[in-house]
Amino acid sequence: MSEGVNMQKDSILMVSDVRKYFKIKEGIVKAVDGVSFSVKYGETLALVGESGSGKTTTGHVVMGFYPPDSGGILYKGRHDLSIPIKKRSLELKREIQIVFQDPGTSLNPKHMIKDIVGLPLRIHRLADSSGVYGKVAELLEFVGLGEDFMFKYPHELGGGEKQLVAIARALAPSPSFIILDEPTSALDVSSQAKVLNTLSRIQKEHDISYLLITHDLGVVRNIAHRVMIMYLGKIYEEAPTEEFFREPLHPYTQMLLSSIPTLTRQDEEIKPKGVEAVGEIPSALSPPKGCRFHTRCPFAKPVCSEREPPDVMTDNGHVVRCWLYE
Amino acid sequence: MSRTLDAQRRYLGLERRVKRENLKRVWYRFKRSRLSLIGLSLICLLILFVGLAEFIAPYPEHAGLYINFKDAYKPPSLEHLLGTDMYGRDVLSRVIFGFRYAFLLIGIVLSLVVPTGVVLGLIAGYYRGTIIETIIIRLSDIFISIPYLVLALAIASILEPNIYNAMLAVSLMWWPWYVKLTHSVTASLRNEPFILAAEAQGASTVHILFRELLPNQLGIILTKVTLDAGWVVLIGAAISFVGLGAQPPTPDLGTMVSEYSKYLPSYWWMSMGPALGIVLIILSFNLLGDGIRDVFAGD
Numbered sequence: 072m073s074e075g076v077n078m079q080k081d082s083i084l085m086v087s088d089v090r091k092y093f094k095i096k097e098g099i100v101k102a103v104d105g106v107s108f109s110v111k112y113g114e115t116l117a118l119v120g121e122s123g124s125g126k127t128t129t130g131h132v133v134m135g136f137y138p139p140d141s142g143g144i145l146y147k148g149r150h151d152l153s154i155p156i157k158k159r160s161l162e163l164k165r166e167i168q169i170v171f172q173d174p175g176t177s178l179n180p181k182h183m184i185k186d187i188v189g190l191p192l193r194i195h196r197l198a199d200s201s202g203v204y205g206k207v208a209e210l211l212e213f214v215g216l217g218e219d220f221m222f223k224y225p226h227e228l229g230g231g232e233k234q235l236v237a238i239a240r241a242l243a244p245s246p247s248f249i250i251l252d253e254p255t256s257a258l259d260v261s262s263q264a265k266v267l268n269t270l271s272r273i274q275k276e277h278d279i280s281y282l283l284i285t286h287d288l289g290v291v292r293n294i295a296h297r298v299m300i301m302y303l304g305k306i307y308e309e310a311p312t313e314e315f316f317r318e319p320l321h322p323y324t325q326m327l328l329s330s331i332p333t334l335t336r337q338d339e340e341i342k343p344k345g346v347e348a349v350g351e352i353p354s355a356l357s358p359p360k361g362c363r364f365h366t367r368c369p370f371a372k373p374v375c376s377e378r379e380p381p382d383v384m385t386d387n388g389h390v391v392r393c394w395l396y397e
Numbered sequence: 398m399s400r401t402l403d404a405q406r407r408y409l410g411l412e413r414r415v416k417r418e419n420l421k422r423v424w425y426r427f428k429r430s431r432l433s434l435i436g437l438s439l440i441c442l443l444i445l446f447v448g449l450a451e452f453i454a455p456y457p458e459h460a461g462l463y464i465n466f467k468d469a470y471k472p473p474s475l476e477h478l479l480g481t482d483m484y485g486r487d488v489l490s491r492v493i494f495g496f497r498y499a500f501l502l503i504g505i506v507l508s509l510v511v512p513t514g515v516v517l518g519l520i521a522g523y524y525r526g527t528i529i530e531t532i533i534i535r536l537s538d539i540f541i542s543i544p545y546l547v548l549a550l551a552i553a554s555i556l557e558p559n560i561y562n563a564m565l566a567v568s569l570m571w572w573p574w575y576v577k578l579t580h581s582v583t584a585s586l587r588n589e590p591f592i593l594a595a596e597a598q599g600a601s602t603v604h605i606l607f608r609e610l611l612p613n614q615l616g617i618i619l620t621k622v623t624l625d626a627g628w629v630v631l632i633g634a635a636i637s638f639v640g641l642g643a644q645p646p647t648p649d650l651g652t653m654v655s656e657y658s659k660y661l662p663s664y665w666w667m668s669m670g671p672a673l674g675i676v677l678i679i680l681s682f683n684l685l686g687d688g689i690r691d692v693f694a695g696d
Contacts, residue, residue, distance in 0.1 A: 156597060
């Protein structure tokens with residue numbers, strides 16, 4: 072009980088048992104199926120999973136693009152985020168921002184950069200029409216773009232530059248919490264480094280909390296403080312980043328880690344052995360019974376296909392949901 | 398303070414320069430095609446005719462009620478370039494005045510139809526999947542399903558057949574096409590991340606509709622408007638031709654074709670004049686429309 076209160080105190084975001092199902096012609100897609108986690112103040116929590124694991128849906132539910140079917144989302148211990156974005160107060164919208172995966176589609180192609188970055192300033196009355204220019208120039212400067220970007224259109228920019236503009240826009244209303252929805256996966260490697268460095272710098276200087284949604288474990292290693300592994304709408308492992316890479320527990324995590332191509336012998340040695348990536352992620356229309364990973368798991372036991380695995384807590388804040396550790 | 402003012406002035410100057418360069422680029426794309434330039438010049442010429450009909454027409458008094466049987470049924474000559482009609486009126490002068498009615502029809506119909514259709518289409522597309530969308534789209538379907546001549550007939554019989562009721566009839570059947578167009582584009586843009594981003598920042602619905610969604614379909618709407626301008630004239634002419642539009646002696650092109658068609662084929666020049674006028678308007682707007690489409694192509 073006291074732990075719960077404590078968690079509320081130092082968590083900027085608390086998500087508890089959130090479910091989001093989508094009805095389609097073929098049936099019901101259980102995109103997010105009972106997910107709980109919390110993001111602490113000033114921390115980067117990475118939500119990692121393959122395509123179709125429900126990680127982006129989780130982010131969008133927190134944003135309020137579609138409300139959850141059940142479960143609670145609490146922001147700063149007092150604001151209910153399980154309401155759609157349209158019903159949230161302007162102040163709440165100011166505090167929570169998002170950076171989308173593909174900067175090519177997240178910037179209106181018809182607007183100048185100064186209007187794109189200036190929009191949140193105008194909405195939240197952080198600058199009048201004459202003050203917008205200076206503020207936008209400052210913001211662009213801050214993410215490492217010159218003020219001459221102000222009068223360009225998105226199509227005149229490279230992918231990395233566009234993403235920096237999207238970050239400047241998210242930063243404009245001085246938010247406390249930003250959802251990063253695969254912020255680097257649409258970028259080339261050199262831009263990725265620049266974007267990641269900028270994100271880390273912003274976090275340090277402005278004390279912003281991030282929910283980082285990604286499938287790239289390299290990115291996780293670079294900027295995340297804690298990692299969660301999501302598979303078919305459920306979270307199967309959660310650990311501080313260092314601990315996570317030192318000793319991945321869940322067979323799925325081991326499979327993910329062993330599928331990263333390595334360059335050096337040293338990297339090769341720390342890679343988990345014996346867990347080959349096999350098969351594809353099953354359809355979220357009819358997820359396997361029990362542990363959803365048992366169809367691809369090399370260590371699957373009879374119990375895995377029958378009952379949901381329990382939460383197993385180890386020391387070092389490592390939580391794994393797996394029958395192997397029962 | 399003066400430093401920020403200086404910066405301010407510099408920013409405004411930069412912005413103006415970029416906007417000017419963009420206009421230049423638009424003009425460059427437009428003038429690449431000679432046909433669209435021809436279309437634009439023809440439209441300008443027609444607008445000149447519309448504004449200065451009294452001064453350009455060789456016999457301005459022939460536009461309306463005027464009878465001079467001495468000059469009736471004259472074939473085209475230097476004196477009367479398109480000949481004269483059964484009352485001795487100069488056909489060319491009447492056609493030049495006819496452009497005025499054609500442009501009046503275009504102006505009134507499009508200014509009623511385009512804003513209505515576009516706004517309803519934006520709303521229907523933005524609220525896709527809701528009852529609002531269903532109501533707007535079904536209502537448009539109802540209007541589309543009525544043939545425009547039947548609608549014109551109904552309106553003419555309830556009210557009276559004149560040019561304004563013809564405009565009303567054309568407008569009533571036309572707005573749903575703009576709903577359909579903007580609805581389909583808007584619905585496809587609805588869940589684009591840049592719209593979600595605007596929502597996330599707290600932009601108002603009005604901002605999202607008119608500043609985020611509308612600019613991304615302005616090209617396709619403008620192209621349709623120019624192409625439709627020709628069609629409005631044609632349908633207006635059809636309504637006039639069957640006697641439901643402007644009544645003689647109004648120098649309306651459709652009414653004139655209808656009036657003069659009784660004298661075909663012996664006095665062919667009479668109906669040829671207004672018919673060529675209609676063709677000229679439709680042709681120029683189509684050429685202009687192609688040019689506008691090229692400007693926005695690749696966006």
